[in-house]
Amino acid sequence: MNLRIPGPTPCPEEVLQSMAQPMINHRGPGFERLIQKVTGRLKQFFQTRNDLLILTASGTGAMEAAVVNTLSPGDKVLAVSIGLFGERFAAIAETYGAEVIRLDFPWGQPADPEAVRKALKKSPDIKAALITHNETSTGVTNDLAALSAVVKELDKLLVVDAISSIGSIDLPVDTWHCDVVISASQKGWMAPPGVAMVSISEEAWRFAARAKMPRFYWDLAKAKSSLEKGQTPWTPAISTLFALEKSLDLMAQEGLSNIVERHARVGKATRKGVQSLGLSLLAQEQWASNTVTAVQIPQGMDAKRLLHTLREEHKVILAGGYGNLAGKIIRIGHLGFVTEEDMQQVVEALRASLLKVGFKTSHLTDVRGS
Amino acid sequence: MNLRIPGPTPCPEEVLQSMAQPMINHRGPGFERLIQKVTGRLKQFFQTRNDLLILTASGTGAMEAAVVNTLSPGDKVLAVSIGLFGERFAAIAETYGAEVIRLDFPWGQPADPEAVRKALKKSPDIKAALITHNETSTGVTNDLAALSAVVKELDKLLVVDAISSIGSIDLPVDTWHCDVVISASQKGWMAPPGVAMVSISEEAWRFAARAKMPRFYWDLAKAKSSLEKGQTPWTPAISTLFALEKSLDLMAQEGLSNIVERHARVGKATRKGVQSLGLSLLAQEQWASNTVTAVQIPQGMDAKRLLHTLREEHKVILAGGYGNLAGKIIRIGHLGFVTEEDMQQVVEALRASLLKVGFKTSHLTDVRGS
Numbered sequence: 001m002n003l004r005i006p007g008p009t010p011c012p013e014e015v016l017q018s019m020a021q022p023m024i025n026h027r028g029p030g031f032e033r034l035i036q037k038v039t040g041r042l043k044q045f046f047q048t049r050n051d052l053l054i055l056t057a058s059g060t061g062a063m064e065a066a067v068v069n070t071l072s073p074g075d076k077v078l079a080v081s082i083g084l085f086g087e088r089f090a091a092i093a094e095t096y097g098a099e100v101i102r103l104d105f106p107w108g109q110p111a112d113p114e115a116v117r118k119a120l121k122k123s124p125d126i127k128a129a130l131i132t133h134n135e136t137s138t139g140v141t142n143d144l145a146a147l148s149a150v151v152k153e154l155d156k157l158l159v160v161d162a163i164s165s166i167g168s169i170d171l172p173v174d175t176w177h178c179d180v181v182i183s184a185s186q187k188g189w190m191a192p193p194g195v196a197m198v199s200i201s202e203e204a205w206r207f208a209a210r211a212k213m214p215r216f217y218w219d220l221a222k223a224k225s226s227l228e229k230g231q232t233p234w235t236p237a238i239s240t241l242f243a244l245e246k247s248l249d250l251m252a253q254e255g256l257s258n259i260v261e262r263h264a265r266v267g268k269a270t271r272k273g274v275q276s277l278g279l280s281l282l283a284q285e286q287w288a289s290n291t292v293t294a295v296q297i298p299q300g301m302d303a304k305r306l307l308h309t310l311r312e313e314h315k316v317i318l319a320g321g322y323g324n325l326a327g328k329i330i331r332i333g334h335l336g337f338v339t340e341e342d343m344q345q346v347v348e349a350l351r352a353s354l355l356k357v358g359f360k361t362s363h364l365t366d367v368r369g370s
Numbered sequence: 371m372n373l374r375i376p377g378p379t380p381c382p383e384e385v386l387q388s389m390a391q392p393m394i395n396h397r398g399p400g401f402e403r404l405i406q407k408v409t410g411r412l413k414q415f416f417q418t419r420n421d422l423l424i425l426t427a428s429g430t431g432a433m434e435a436a437v438v439n440t441l442s443p444g445d446k447v448l449a450v451s452i453g454l455f456g457e458r459f460a461a462i463a464e465t466y467g468a469e470v471i472r473l474d475f476p477w478g479q480p481a482d483p484e485a486v487r488k489a490l491k492k493s494p495d496i497k498a499a500l501i502t503h504n505e506t507s508t509g510v511t512n513d514l515a516a517l518s519a520v521v522k523e524l525d526k527l528l529v530v531d532a533i534s535s536i537g538s539i540d541l542p543v544d545t546w547h548c549d550v551v552i553s554a555s556q557k558g559w560m561a562p563p564g565v566a567m568v569s570i571s572e573e574a575w576r577f578a579a580r581a582k583m584p585r586f587y588w589d590l591a592k593a594k595s596s597l598e599k600g601q602t603p604w605t606p607a608i609s610t611l612f613a614l615e616k617s618l619d620l621m622a623q624e625g626l627s628n629i630v631e632r633h634a635r636v637g638k639a640t641r642k643g644v645q646s647l648g649l650s651l652l653a654q655e656q657w658a659s660n661t662v663t664a665v666q667i668p669q670g671m672d673a674k675r676l677l678h679t680l681r682e683e684h685k686v687i688l689a690g691g692y693g694n695l696a697g698k699i700i701r702i703g704h705l706g707f708v709t710e711e712d713m714q715q716v717v718e719a720l721r722a723s724l725l726k727v728g729f730k731t732s733h734l735t736d737v738r739g740s
Binding site for chain 2: 009023061092216317
């Protein structure tokens with residue numbers, strides 16, 4: 001199978017094999033080496049000197065941790081949303097009693113920094129901004145540098161969902177003054193799901209000291225004090241950390257700038273390939289994501305049948321759309337363990353599947369017959 | 371290494387190898403088969419027709435899920451504690467604003483059902499009882515059948531931490547009317563940590579419908595509606611589920627009653643072996659756990675040095691004590707992938723290590739020299 005959803009992503013064979021290592025004591029010296037190494041490597045890829053903590057959870061758990069460790073019920077927060085995962089961030093904050101001011105942009109478009117400035121100025125008692133770096137549901141990457149400049153100009157805490165960007169798309173956490181940044185193992189990190197990571201700035205720790213939202217499992221202060229002993233407060237997902245250790249080795253060999261360039265090349269090739277089939281992209285090129293591409297499905301075409309054909313006849317697994325975009329888009333993941341050749345295969349499978357489900361335009365030529 | 375802590379436990383080689391399977395789509399038919407199979411098998415081992423839901427988390431996350439899905443801030447709950455994990459349950463409920471009435475028993479002893487009855491009668495507005503089935507910090511198994519009879523006689527919700535018991539020690543969830551029962555993959559299930567499970571009775575769902583504690587990641591109603599589609603609300607720990615699928619296959623081959631009998635034999639053999647060295651157990655035989663044995667360390671002996679010697683010279687990994695018992699006990703895990711022979715090796719290593727750290731009594735004879 002050619003798994004090309006926006007996470008979980010395929011894992012290199014060495015990464016899969018590394019999980020077959022025997023179990024170890026999570027309170028022993030072997031685990032201490034493991035967690036310190038993985039944490040150190042992640043900090044390099046986060047380009048941060050901030051604390052970085054590892055949670056046994058999927059990315060949504062880390063989103064929840066980001067919220068409950070920095071805010072109190074009644075706190076005003078600006079939730080900048082450009083898609084499903086932006087909405088999720090807002091919903092989590094609301095669940096815990098924050099007063100959420102929503103700033104929604106149309107799905108397929110990025111957030112406008114000027115609109116963010118306006119919203120922050122309008123409610124000066126806003127304490128924090130929740131921002132998605134890369135919106136997995138629409139294939140849009142926000143201009144986080146510009147958004148950060150606005151948020152920091154107005155002296156708010158900046159909480160970033162970088163689940164499907166960091167480690168694949170450039171996100172210099174310290175340079176861009178991101179206070180809380182989260183990701184998850186099954187995205188660009190090329191490891192299985194089950195581990196999430198959170199970086200926390202000193203400013204975020206100051207927020208944490210005052211934050212009154214209830215937290216136990218997600219308590220990052222506990223995670224920090226455990227990490228000082230080379231441990232985690234609760235039993236960690238050891239095998240997933242073995243995988244992450246190996247995948248971070250591979251990533252370190254390639255180097256962050258090479259990885260970012262590869263994702264830029266692969267993203268561009270994917271978009272060009274899809275467009276060469278006569279299909280339209282949801283996002284414009286200038287903000288199109290280099291980790292996930294949302295492809296518009298021609299009116300009248302059955303997206304489910306297309307995905308089914310791709311899977312059953314070509315062993316290519318793509319994702320559908322969420323919410324209002326269900327049935328209207330398909331999404332191609334190209335993050336982590338991926339090359340331009342992989343995407344060429346996807347585009348060819350897409351071409352054949354489109355023909356199969358009856359999509360005929362002058363753009364479409366069956367290369368198999370040529 | 372001979373990993374004999376009370377979790378993570380060793381995993382059979384087939385279980386470790388199963389994690390090397392390629393990643394799959396968590397919204398596709400392969401995952402649907404996986405989650406339905408694992409859920410079905412777990413329900414058999416839980417001996418329940420209740421819903422059973424799988425979380426990407428360690429056991430503490432499932433404890434939190436049990437609390438926040440059934441209670442509201444201000445609700446009175448009885449927290450019956452016989453050790454560290456009983457205290458943790460109480461702390462979680464307090465964190466979320468429950469009015470916790472603590473009923474603590476001395477570490478090393480079980481809960482007295484009569485004392486529980488008294489406490490419940492004294493505060494008739496108590497809504498739920500939080501009870502540990504098997505206290506991992508002390509090696510004590512509560513008489514859950516008797517405790518359940520009291521809790522149900524007084525018509526309270528029964529929330530059970532069975533993390534280190536169910537699947538190893540008999541716990542017929544439906545027969546004993548346990549409303550919420552939690553466990554975690556790295557215990558008797560012989561799989562790596564990262565997956566937790568929660569069973570929920572119809573009565574617990576009625577509580578959930580009214581419960582006002584905030585929940586998002588832990589929302590079991592979301593998990594239930596996702597499971598109906600063969601999915602999980604958030605990206606699940608797929609590789610750990612591959613492991614659990616394989617280990618549940620192995621457990622099904624052995625059969626629950628055989629597994630429970632094996633743990634009873636192994637537990638008894640461990641206790642006899644330790645006592646044959648002249649050491650005392652923390653728990654009396656009648657309530658000693660069949661999954662973990664707490665061994666008292668002779669006064670003046672350095673428990674850390676003993677554990678270090680066991681690890682470095684015999685490759686046997688045991689655990690220390692928590693809280694007031696730190697330095698006073700060591701704990702031997704014997705759950706999951708374990709035989710009487712494994713425990714015989716542990717006892718022999720313990721004998722040699724005790725001699726090494728200077729423990730000399732008439733009971734101790736060096737079998738290697740005989």
